[in-house]
Amino acid sequence: MKLVVVSAGLSVPSSTRLLADRLAAATAGRTPARVEVVELRDLAVEIAHNFTNGFPGRKLAAALESVTEADGLIVVTPVFSASYSGLFKSFFDVLDPDALTGKPVLIAATGGSARHSLVLEHALRPLFSYLRAVVVPTAVYAASEDWGAEGLPERIERAAGELATLMTGLSAPPKHDGHDGDDRDGSAEKAGDGGFTVVPFADQLAALATR
Template sequence: MKLVVVSAGLSVPSSTRLLADRLAAATAGRTSAEVEVVELRDLAVEIAHNLTNGFPGRKLAAALEAVGAADGLIAVTPVFSASYSGLFKSFFDVLDPDALAGRPVLIAATGGSARHSLVLEHALRPLFSHLRAVVVPTAVYAASEDWGAEGLPERIERAAGELATLMTGLSTPPGPAEAGKDQKAEKDQKAEKDEFTVVPFAEQLAALAAR
């Protein structure tokens, strides 16, 4: 399995990247997933060029391919003007619209104040719902005062557990029992088709007239 982490943090060090790393570690600890981190800060110029000319650069193309091939995605953005960052949105604007369809996604954000925590439900969740991703129920917001305080580690663990469960469930092939049920259902459907015979309407009328 492959877990891709998209971090839109701009500063170095970045609280956004720190939150992304903690979420990735908690998720990977529950799965056998290989983790790949996509730092949007390093792709800003190529993203801008792609928006204007329609062609991704080499690094951006690799990042888009990684996201499209991921079994699970963690997307973390800093909050700017009560929403996700422009860089974060621009990356998903150039992503293929079908790339995340049915894919489990954990959303998270960082900000200076807890007052911006609703950005998760008002901005991020609608964005990924529009992309037809499966967004885990628990979203994680980390304000400046949350680091080192109670509550954040528990939210991280809960969200990571939900993502890991979705990733494992989607990647696990059906066991013998489930496979047997599927085969039986197919046989039953085939039997029903074999038993059902379509009689042309003209023949039905002829049969009625002969009575």
């Protein structure tokens, strides 16, 4: 499986990239996945040109393709003016509107104060719900005082576990149990054209609740 991390940090080193790396490591430790990082800072000029000429540059096109082909996505943005950064939003504005449909996404953000933590629920979650992604229940916010304090590692592990579970559920191979596949109660899992089993989202959430 392919896990793509989109980091919108601007500084070097970046707390946004640090959080992204920790989330990726925790997720990859729970399910076999090849991790690829997309640094939006390096794509800023090509993103701007895409808005003016309608065509992505070589690096931007490769990043958009990686996100589209990912089995799971981790997105992390710094908070500016009580919302996600303009660079972060611009990247997803140039992404194909259908690219994230049904894709598991873990949302996260960093900021200088804990009072910005609601950005996850009033800005990021609505954005990815609009793009028809499957957003994991636990979102992760890291304020300056959270680094090295209790709570952040636990939130990272919980969110990573939820993402890994969704990635595994959405990519699991079909099971052959000898039945003819007759879906009498409407709840049986069905194999798609890609040869994988689509697990109903309600069943995935129920599985998370028992962890």
